[in-house]
Amino acid sequence: MMKKIATIIIVSLTFLVAIVLGVAHGKTPTASANQRTTIVFWHSMGGKPAAALKQLVAQYNASQDKYTVVPEYQGAYTESLPKYLNVANSSAAPALVQAQEIATSTMLSTQSTIPMSQLLSNQTTDQIEDNIARYYTVNQQLQAMPFNTSTPVLYYNKGLVEQLGLTPLPEDPSYSDVLQLAKAMTAKTGGKTKGMTIEAYGWLFEELTANQNQLLANHDNGRAPGEYATKINIDTPAAKRLMQLMTQAIQDKSFVNYGSGDIAEANQQTAFLAGKLGLFMQSSASTGDLQANAKFKLGVTYLPHADGIPRNGLALGGAALWANKHQPANVKQGVADFLKFMASAESQAQWRLATGYLAVNKNAKNLPQITSAVAKDPNLGVATQQLATSQKNPVTAGPLVPIMPIARTNMETVMQAIANGAPIDQSLKVAQDTTNQALAAYNAANHLKK
Amino acid sequence: MAQNTSAIQPHQLTSQRGRQVITAHLTALGFLMPSLIFLGVFVFYPLVKTVYYSFFLTNALGQPVKFIGLANYATLLHDPVFLKSLWVTLIFVAAVTSLTTICALYLANLARKHLRGTVIFRTLFASTMGVSVSVASVLWLFFFQPTTGVSDMILNFFHLPPIHWLTGNVWALVAVILTVVWMNLGFAFLAISGALENVPTHLYETAEIEGVTPWLKFRFITLPHISPTLFFVATVTMINAFQTFGQVDLLTKGGPNNHTNLIVYQIYRDAFVNLNVGKASTESMLLAILIALVTFAQFKLTEKRVMYQ
Structure with missing residues (x-):
């Protein structure tokens, strides 16, 4: 009997030890053989951008012999952010992490990062395009290194427009320009090509209202010194004009609803490339892809502005690189060195041409590889131009709001509800109220001391 | 001694x-x-830990910062989005459970006779067991896609208006239900087929001699004998249906207008996208209670009719 018990205990203990050892083994730091310092870099890039990112990292690793940057894919932004939050202030934190623009406020609340203004020399940070740096500048400091950056643009089937004898869109179209073209395309093709869509995507809602100079949050979009956002504006005249654009297109029978999410994005792109959709709005990062796959002449313009409202311009979208502060000095030096390389005009030009994202370095646009590419295909310059000609105000600096994912979900709900025939005023009000409840709950939990 | x-x-x-x-x-x-x-x-x-978190306000890092008792529960029970999610989940579970069981029973009955070629059909009907959630969702997407999807092409051919599978308030839920039922069918079919094989043949032979109609044979011989398996299939399908996540994430993201926002998806959004662990924990507790209640009711109501040998 005792023997049996002893056996069982031994087996159980072995089991436990094995688990503990297994866990411990996972944590053993990987010492590099050639005395290089390892820099762990969490990113969320897939597909083409992932290949371009790995290429840049490989070039950096080959360019010097002190550091090895190890890129680790941690899933999409929404998957990698909670992972980082769990380890932000522990020894398991990565030296460098890529976080989405709307996670800026959350990243700051972890208090686990070093601002770029402290980590890098002014010489490096001053090269960042002003309209891009402003998004990540909080308390007068550049908090993160802007990396993949884009703005939404309007894409349309210019070949079909010319073929049908219609007038192509101007560089900065108005809502009625868009509506008329969509209606004409639908009518002239007998419905074979549907005129337009606006994806139910919070980012588009934000940008299309920002273009009418509408603040998303109070206290200068949550950026006023010493303040934080306490009210979100979704039920606004600007949003109403946007919703009316949608309902008018639906009434004209020139609107297709693709819903929301990556699937909607993929579906509208497929339909557009198949010539079944006349125009849509999407990230400028798709320009290269669309250009390569379109069997027709592609048209690219700024995001449309409401009639009678001057164009204000847009805030950026995309992601930035954040440096973790709980790292040994040599790792921090390595991170600084790597970021200097990544932000350089040459790297940014290469990144831009490979992916379609904007170059964050001011000097990149003057490099011959960029100027010749834009001369060859003017469409590539539209997004850069759109951001450069945006007004400099708190609206285009972008919202510094912690609960952006909730706000976006609520905006998407409104857009879907309206595409399904719900009344505009009531839907906007509900979205605004639920978002403000979530913000109040967040502020109650996160600003206890104030 | x-x-x-x-x-x-x-x-x-x-x-x-x-x-x-x-x-x-x-x-x-x-x-x-x-x-x-x-x-x-x-x-x-x-x-x-989930119970513990459900009594707290949590910050962006997921740390409990303030004890608030049952306030999370009270807020949720007045939250229109959560109540809608609850309602949608109940409709979804009821539809998936009944459709899966009935369709699987129908198919198993069809493929029951030992004729040449039934093996092929049995393999086909059971094959969805080997399909992963993501593959199934993508396959169905080809069908559902607006303007370029198979459904649209067929309807277009007959000059019918398109169905807004993933973007219409009602159709989106139908689309998700279809995808889930299709996926569950393989397992349910296999389980019910096995049960059908075990019904003693002499009963049918006796009935044959008595001249009993096929429906009565099915009703009084087949059904009672396979009732334990049917009960098992229904319970497992129901619990799986409550936990459906992948199809919603891949097909609709809970949209349009929260019409496919099942509770599990809402929990995921609150915990990992909206970073509100307290709220997500409370929703998880309510879901656990709901599943326990429904399973209990199912046992109480239907187990009496189940004939165990």
């Missing part, structure tokens, strides 16, 4: 028995240890 045994006093006997009981318990504990450790670490600890 034998002499000694006869001389044992009563108190010695009890102490010896007591020792035996203790060793027996220790042995049992030893055998239970591995599963206790696993259940403890991966089930009971998270469960306790």
Whole structure:
């Protein structure tokens, strides 16, 4: 009997030890053989951008012999952010992490990062395009290194427009320009090509209202010194004009609803490339892809502005690189060195041409590889131009709001509800109220001391 | 030795028995240890932690910062989005459970006869078992896609208006239900087919001689014999349906207008996208209570009709 018990205990203990050892083994730091310092870099890039990112990292690793940057894919932004939050202030934190623009406020609340203004020399940070740096500048400091950056643009089937004898869109179209073209395309093709869509995507809602100079949050979009956002504006005249654009297109029978999410994005792109959709709005990062796959002449313009409202311009979208502060000095030096390389005009030009994202370095646009590419295909310059000609105000600096994912979900709900025939005023009000409840709950939990 | 045994006093006997009981318990504990450790670490600890979090306000890092008692529960029960999610989940589960069981029963009955070629159909009907959630969702997407999808092409051919599978308030839920039922069908079909094979053939032969109609044979011979399997299939399908996540994430993201926002998807959004652990924990607790209630009701209501042999 005792023997049996002893056996069982031994087996159980072995089991436990094995688990503990297994866990411990996972944590053993990987010492590099050639005395290089390892820099762990969490990113969320897939597909083409992932290949371009790995290429840049490989070039950096080959360019010097002190550091090895190890890129680790941690899933999409929404998957990698909670992972980082769990380890932000522990020894398991990565030296460098890529976080989405709307996670800026959350990243700051972890208090686990070093601002770029402290980590890098002014010489490096001053090269960042002003309209891009402003998004990540909080308390007068550049908090993160802007990396993949884009703005939404309007894409349309210019070949079909010319073929049908219609007038192509101007560089900065108005809502009625868009509506008329969509209606004409639908009518002239007998419905074979549907005129337009606006994806139910919070980012588009934000940008299309920002273009009418509408603040998303109070206290200068949550950026006023010493303040934080306490009210979100979704039920606004600007949003109403946007919703009316949608309902008018639906009434004209020139609107297709693709819903929301990556699937909607993929579906509208497929339909557009198949010539079944006349125009849509999407990230400028798709320009290269669309250009390569379109069997027709592609048209690219700024995001449309409401009639009678001057164009204000847009805030950026995309992601930035954040440096973790709980790292040994040599790792921090390595991170600084790597970021200097990544932000350089040459790297940014290469990144831009490979992916379609904007170059964050001011000097990149003057490099011959960029100027010749834009001369060859003017469409590539539209997004850069759109951001450069945006007004400099708190609206285009972008919202510094912690609960952006909730706000976006609520905006998407409104857009879907309206595409399904719900009344505009009531839907906007509900979205605004639920978002403000979530913000109040967040502020109650996160600003206890104030 | 034998002499000694006869001389044992009563108190010695009890102490010896007591020792035996203790060793027996220790042995049992030893055998239970591995599963206790696993259940403890991966089930009971998270469960306790979830209950704990549901009583707190949590910050962006997921740390509990302020005890608020049952306030999370009170807020949720007044939250229109959550109530809608609850309602949608109930419709979804009822539809998936009944459709899966009925369709699988129908198909199993069809493929029951030993004719040439039934093996092919059996393989086909059971094949969805081997399909992963993501593959199934993508396959169905080809069908559902607006403007370029198979459904649109077919309807267009007959000059019918397109169906807004993923973007219409009602159709989106239908689309998700279809995808889930299709996926569950393989397993349910296999389980019911197995049960059908086990119905004693002499009963059918007797009925045949008596001239009983096919429907009555099905009703009074087949159904009672396969009722335990049907009950099992329905329960498993129901619990799986409550936990459906992948199809919603891949097809609709809970949209349009929250019409496919199942509770599990809402929990995921609140925990990992909206970073509100307190709210997500509360929703998880309510879901657990709901599943327990529905399973209990199912046992109470239907188990009486199940005939175990």
